[in-house]
Amino acid sequence: MAREAAEAPHRASEQLHRNAALVREAGARLRRLAPPFAATLxxxxxxxxxxxGKFLLERHAGIPVLSHAPSIGSLYHATSPHFQGIPVxxxxxxxxxxxxxxxxxxxxxxxxxxxALVNDTASPLAELAEIVIPVHAGPETSVAATKSFICTLVALMHLTAEWSQDPALLAALDATGDxxxxxxxxxxxxAVALVRDATQMLVLGRGPTLAIAGEAALKLKETSRLHAEAFSSAEVAHGPMTLVGDTDPVLALAPLDEARTGLRERLADFTARGAQVIAAGHAEDIEAARLRLPATTTAHPVLAAIAQIQSFYGFANxxxxxRGHDPDSPPHLNKVTRTL
Incomplete structure (x- = not known):
């Protein structure tokens, strides 16, 4: 897991170079299509x-995005005819x-x-797709995905930049590797000592870091058997905050954009409850944290969010x-999920 996560920066840089023309053409095609919405699967x-990807497209391309549950098509066969001409x-x-x-x-x-955004371009999904964007992560043997996840985020940033023609996002692509x-x-x-004996944990994000928090919580479940749940820092006060007791760890992955609003006060609330707050972000936003993690605060907010999960994977490993587990082979998990 650690070795494969460390490969991600090189793989991501290589992906951007290899996919440059392909993604430019895909972005131009999607602009011409001008769909009323998009979907993810x-x-x-x-x-x-x-x-x-939903955050990126809604924030930077102005395209509403819905999450299409696989079971709606595979189990219920209730795909909507309104999908005509809609990018999935x-x-x-x-x-x-x-x-x-x-x-x-x-x-x-x-x-x-x-x-299709896939690592295996010879896969059945790639064969049925009209547009294929390879993530170029290379072979990944650890069951817990790391470099493939980071490379997928970079591919989504690349596609959104070309689709939206957002100048700042396009410029940020050049800094990705560094x-x-x-x-x-x-x-x-x-942070390991503060979390090693924990039985539950909250992971907070918002805006570009909300999905990053979701992935972090998922990896903590998978590799450490730690009951971790992700919430928006804006929503956590609506119930979940009451679950946090004295010495419980809270990991805050702070955004660098407007979604920072209110985070400083929220983390102060957690600290006042006795929580062990661990945070990465602007110093003024995370001053209430017991442990402030090193993180970039000068990159584009989208790229900075991807950087947070890159740093997180080393901690998770x-x-x-x-905690006495093997991060490469979590129990009951396989690389290919065969949900029926």
């Missing part, structure tokens, strides 16, 4: 990536999960434009080992 970590972003590392394939086929029959290399070197190991 994914499971597991890929669904967290889909949430990141099908996200999968393997491109082989049966229910996702069935849902993608059903949507295609309804006239959807299937855009920012992720810096994030891979960031040492979050001081170390925490899993400290």
């Amino acid at each position: 994914a499971r597991g970590s890929s669904d967290q990536a889909a949430g990141f 972003l099908a996200i999968s590392q393997s491109g082989r999960s049966p229910d996702l394939l069935a849902a993608a086929e059903d949507a295609k029959e309804q006239g959807a434009l299937i855009v 920012v992720l290399e810096e994030a891979a070197r960031a040492d979050w190991s001081d 170390a925490l899993s080992i400290a």
Whole structure:
């Protein structure tokens, strides 16, 4: 897991270079299509990536995005005829999960434009898609996805930049490799001692970091068997905050954009409750944290969010080992999810 996560910056840089013409053409095609909305189709970590894509497209391209549950097409066969001419972003590392394939086929029959973001370009999903965007993560043997997730986020940022023609987002692509290399070197190991014996944990994000928090919580469940749940820092006060007791850890992945609003006060509330707040972000936003993690605060907010999960993976690997688990082979999990 640690070795593969460390490969992500190089793989992401290589992806941007190899996909430059392909994604430019895909962005131009989607602009011409001018759909009223888009949809995502994914499971597991890929669904967290889909949430990141939803934020990107709604924030930077002005395209409403819905999450199309695979079971709606694969189990209920209730795909809407309103999918005619609608881009469906099908996200999968393997491109082989049966229910996702069935849902993608059903949507295609309804006239959807299937855009596949896959690591395996020889997969059935890639074969049925009209637009294929390879994430170029290379072989990934650890069951817990790391570099494939980061490369998928970079591919979504690239596609959104070309689709929207957002100048700042397009410019941020050039810094991707350097920012992720810096994030891979960031040492979050001081957080291990604060979380090693925990039985529950909240992970907070908002805006560009909400999906990052979701992926972090998922990885804590998978690799450390820690009951971690992700919430928006704006929503956590509506119930979940009452679950946090004295010494419970709270990991805050702070956004760098307007979604920072109110975070400083929220973390102060958690600290006042006795929570062990661990945070990454602008110093003034996370001053109430017991532990402030090293993180970039000068990159584009989208790229900075991707950098946070890059740094997190090293921590997750170390925490899993400290809790006596094997991060590479979580029990009951497989690389290809065969949901029926």
